[in-house]
Amino acid sequence: MNTIGADSPLAHEDLLVAARSALLDALDALEAHRDAVIVIGAQAIYLRTKSSLVALAEATKDSDLAIDPRALSDDPKVEEAMRSAHFYPNPVSGNPGEWMNSAGIPVDLMVPEALAGPGRASARGARIPPHSRRATRRASGLEAALIDNDRLEVAALDTNDKRVYRVRVAGLAALLVAKLHKLGERAATAPRRLHDKDAHDIYRILVASDTGTIAAKFVELVSDDMSSAATAQAIEYLREHFAAGAKATGSAMAGRAEEGVGDPDFVSQSVSILADELLVAIDKLSRNDGGYEGTDS
Amino acid sequence: MREAARRVIKALPPEWSGELSSPRAELRGRNDAVLTIRSPSGAAATIPVEAKRIVESRDVAAFTDRVSSSDRPIRPHLIVMARYLPGTVRERLTNAGLSWADATGNIRVSLSWPGLFVFDRGADSDPWRGPGRPKGTLKGEPAAKVVRALVDFDREWSMRQLVEVSRASTGATYRVVDFLEEEGLVERADGRVIARDWLQILRRWSVDYSFALTNLTTKWIAPRGIDSVLARARETPDLRYAVTSTVAAARWAPWAPPRSAMIYTESVSLAVEKWGLRPAESGANIVLAQPKYDVVFERSQLWDGVRIAAASQVAVDLMTGPGRNPGEAEELLGWMSRNEHDWRR
Known part of the structure; x- marks a missing residue:
């Protein structure tokens, strides 16, 4: 074997x-x-x-x-x-x-x-x-x-x-929700099991996705009973660990994953900016839909 | 001349002696003086002296001609003396195999018989040049315009054509050409201007021009990477811009994948808005430059829908750029030398 x-x-x-x-x-x-x-x-x-x-x-x-x-x-x-x-x-x-x-x-x-x-x-x-x-x-x-x-x-x-x-x-929205749960839960309960690569995967998803399209998908997921709670929680993880800034846990981890091969500063800044853009877009769509309302508008 | 000669004599090894005197009859009229150097054994060399207050690079060829056109069986040597010899001139004299000395103590005397080599360093700038009389440079817009024209086109120019194509004023064009001629970088014959060595002209220009110092630059972040900005640039043809440095150089001589893109644009605010840029605290991947001169856009071209600066502009931007840029410049200049017909009109 x-x-x-x-x-x-x-x-x-x-x-x-x-x-x-x-x-x-x-x-x-x-x-x-x-x-x-x-x-x-x-x-x-x-x-x-x-x-x-x-x-x-x-x-x-x-x-x-x-x-x-x-x-x-x-x-x-x-x-x-x-x-x-x-x-x-x-x-x-x-x-x-x-x-x-x-x-x-x-x-x-x-x-x-x-x-x-x-x-x-x-x-x-x-x-x-x-x-x-x-x-x-x-x-x-x-x-x-x-x-x-x-x-x-x-x-x-x-x-x-x-x-x-x-x-x-x-799809990219579902993959993002899943990765955010993995990272968010470990950050809260088992920080030693955090892997920089998971945060970098989140960066990879955000770079590959169109903000408007993925925001619309998030709004759809929030309005579906099956995925509503998980998606709302994922949005909070995204806010706390990425959109909060380049030094937030997730942003810093994503950058660290590129140490020696890429540009950690650029990745940390970028993932934080993209997360923020996504939250703004979700908030905007939600207000129009009367659906999910973020805590930070 | 006397001070330069005094310094040479003083720099001779112990037991050696030297004397400056009027030339003998057969040399009279051709040379200003002769320097006689004696070894301890009594062997003597009489070296004709060419003395000038100021020696420029372009004068070197005339000295070399004088030495090599001689029909005497033993090739005569020549020592050039001046109040001050700039580094570029010293280098050219050395390459031509001539001896030289100036009044600040820059000395290089090389004799085959009696065998002697004397070298000493004096001033690196002309102490007699006051601050109110700036040395000629290639700083400023007219120089940029004239240099870009001379490099971008392979032709013999009349001054009128050069003024027309470069779009510099007549007076400024003359001044720039005069300076380039003094530096030995262009030739003038029968009212025509010829720039044979575009590479040296670009190198000389890079002393006085730099992407970051000449222009107003700001740093930005494009979170989805450089390609996302280029994709958007394709969709904004109405915005005046030209991509330069690594990204543009890949058109001719691809190097490593770029970490950042350097882009000239007339309107930074419009570019930021249209291309989705964010101010960068760190990790910038886009540098925008508001050009000091419009010439950066001259002869730019579309490459796969993206407007890139001319090869000559890209080369000078890389020569003066950060990090790996100078290495990339050499790569591009190598390509430009091998493929002159592909970029020089």
Whole structure:
């Protein structure tokens, strides 16, 4: 078994190729549930931001998939489908929903908190019977991905691998909401688990998106019951950690991610400016719609 | 001349001696004096002296001609003496293989027989030039206009044509050409002006012109990067601007991806508004320059829908720019030298 960790000498390109291959393996495994699967996380961000020129190379070994339990059929069971495609539960973390393919590349299956069924606050596995409570993990901030997504062709990065699947991929607004939750929650509860790269991914999304378009999507997400709370919270994270200035936690982290390869000052300033522009645009649209009202107008 | 000669004699090694005297009959009329230098063994060299109050770069060729046109079997040497010899002149004299000395103590005497080399440094600026009499420079708009015209076009100019194309006044054009001629950077023959060495003219101009110091510059941030500004610039053809430095140089000699874009624009406020720029506290990626002279826009061109300054303007902006800019300037100048027909009309 080859296990590829963060410290692996494998080049970035090889890691990207291996991660994409694992993503396609998982899409293969969940073919019967294809309509319930939405690609999120770094891979979705790279698929959506191909054209944005930033100094930091794309790099991820993870594949994150959001599962919409409403579209999930009872058969086959998610855990059985994964195992029969040679995925096995991550033996190190022991967390539900964390799978690895035969090459040791992780694939996470996550259910948005709002649809993850009953469970104590400490419960980690989503309760989506008849599927195993160890098949998927509950996660906050993914609700927006169930609303903001459309189908994209996802192809292998290895030229010998001819697989191309047309699957649901989260939109930039949903990806931004999800990343803001990850960063905002860790900033509050586990600052040591903060990764500069997550903040840089937020910068990448903001650079790639048109402010007006993404603001309109945010207003839509806020007005939908399913994603309203998660999106409103994400807006507050954006305000606190980015729009507050170049020295705010998230802005500083995004800049730090480019140390040695790019221009940290420029990134910190830029991400803060873009976050502010987005908040102003959301506030303006909300006032016209009579919808969400930010605390800072 | 006497003071310069006195300094040479004083700088000779111990036991050596020197004497300045009137030239012998056969040299009389051609030279101002002769300097005789004797070694401790009694070997003597008699060197003709060419003395002038002021020596300019353009005079060097005449000295060289005099030496090389001689039909004597042993090539005569020549020592040039003046009250003050500027660095550029000293360099040219040295390259021509001539000895020189001035009254401030700048000395270089090189003899093959008896073998002797004397070198000493004096003043680096002319102590007799008062503050009220500024040295000629290429500062100012007329110089910029004339230099840009001379560099951008490969032709022999009549003064009238040069005035017309450069759009400098007649008097100013003459003054700039006079200065360039003194510096040995243009030739004048039969009323025509010829700029053969455009590269040296640009280098000389860069001493007196700089993107940041000559113009009024402000720093901005374009949060979505330089390309987003160029995309917007394509959509604002009514705004008078010209992109220069690294971004423009990529048109001819691509270098590393630019960290910042330097752009001349007539209206900074309009550019800021149309291109979505924010004031930069730090991390600026756009520098806007309100040009001191309009000539920066002359002979600019559209490249992929974006207006870029002429190669000569881009080169001088890079030569005087920050960070890696001077290195990029050399890259561009190299390209310009190899591809003169592609940019020089």
